[in-house]
Amino acid sequence: MSLSLGQIVGALGGTLELAGSDTEIFRIAPLDSAGPGDLSFLSNPRYQQQLAASKAACVIVAPAMREAAMQRGACIVADNPYVYFARATQLWKQHEQAHQVRCGVHPSAVVDPLAEVDPTAYVGPLCVVERGARIGAGTVLKSRVTVGENCSVGARCILHSGVVLGADGFGFAPERGTWVKIEQLGAVRVGDDVEIGANTCIDRGALDDTVIENGVKLDNLVQIGHNVHLGAHVAMAGCAGVAGSARIGAHCTVGGGAVVLGHLELAENVHVSAATVVMRSLNKPGVYTGVFPVDENNKWEKNAATLKQLHSLRERIKALEQQQQQDSKNGTQ
Template sequence: MQLSLAFIVEALGGTLRGNPALEIQGLAPLESAQSQHISFLSNPRYQAQLRATGAGCVIVAPALQDMAPTGVALIVADNPYLYFARLTQLWRQQQTRSRVPGIHPSAVVDPSAQVDATAFVGPLCVVEQGARIGPGTVLKSRVTVGEDCVIGARCILHAGVVIGADGFGFAPDGERWEKIEQLGAVRIGDDVEIGANTCIDRGALQDTVIEDGVKLDNLIQIGHNVRVGRNTAMAGCVGVAGSATIGEHCTIGGGAVVLGHLKIADGVNISAATVVTKSIAKPGHYTGVFPLDDNASWERNAATLKQLHTLRDRIKTLEKENKP
């Protein structure tokens, strides 16, 4: 497949410096790109790669446009990384024939479920009674949508996603556990993307809610009655325990855990592998990763860490007493 630079700029905007008839055959990193490829530079630290690139065209910010080798075409854009993201979408659209809406013959859809005529339900999917699938939504292979769960418009659910399994609810009864039936559902907004084998549990009484624009990576667990705010993104293996509320425009790094019933404000960024043990009321970047060590040393250091505040006060007192 080939796309001309003229076609790309007409579709995505930007300012072209170079031959509009140049045909691009693929996308590639700066260091390996050849004359038939288009690449991008978003981080000024990699200017050396721009100077040495063999790419036919590079997407650059205005401040870097004079650093490219002679003969390399440029698309000048304010945000090269965002432009590149949109270019990948354009490339995929042109590379593959548009997915035909409909229900794959191997899918199982309950007669009471509502699947929009423009949605696609892929191989071996299951859509249970009362569920609703919105316009333009794509369920890839082996997705399960539980009873009464709602998925909005233009969502993408990757292979193995489970929406609406029972939340983890049990009442102790002596030495045994009594199941608490999960009577809520899951409501997913528009433009949500959910990675492979991610699970979102149905609510116990009220619904679990994933708002518009949320992006979830693979192997994420969202517990019952969680609410995730608009345009929040979570990396792989995040776990959010039941009844936690995550604000809008948050990011949560891979392997992080948010404990149940906590509230996270809008605009919070949580580092990978952090365990969030208390609510966060202010936007900002939060990290809670304790360095790896052998267990005995770790326990000693952890015990000392709890005393740091007291030790600091004692040191300040000693400094004052010994001041000349």
């Protein structure tokens, strides 16, 4: 497949410099591995060295980099080169898949007669859409996705393979050493433009619904407990987990493998680092971290063992300080 620079600029805007609009592009590639038929991009001025050395046919750059880029050769000048690059990948994919049908229900999918699937949505092979579920316009369920009873998915969403929407939340009442099931009577409501990664699970609510607002992006193998509320445009990386009834504000990001405990609240624009465990509500925007630093195993062993005495070490420091104060008093007497 190929696209001409003219097609690209025609579709996405930007100013083409030092190249004819009929120049053919055969691939999109990073600066360092791009070859003579490739389109590349410079989103971070730190990589300016790579720009100069790149063999790309054309490089997408910001206005500030225009001169530097033109010294090397052809470029497209665009306000936000990274977003331009993102849209270029979309254009590429569109052309690549022009001949593929992407709406309707695959014959191997099991869709309940009482489910509503928008005619412009696509339900892929071996998906299950249960009674009362609703799938919005332009939404794509890749393959082997389950959308449970009464759960709804908005418009233009992508649910990757193996996603489970609407399994029962984890709710049991303890009774004499056994667990009595609390039936989960709520559902899951997913907004528009949401993407959900492979094998990710979002549980239905116990009484009310679990809610995923517009524009949320979840990576693979993420776990969202019952009655969680994810604000608009939240992004969560792989293997992250949010326990029941937590509320995460709009525009938050949660790193891979991070855990947010139940019933907590995260303000808008809170950023949780990878593998961090959030054990208290975070009411102020900012970056939060809590990870044991990796070390050579024998060094870690010593530090970890000492960590168990940390509180008593503090007491010993206090004692030393008091004694020193005492001594210095005595010394001055």
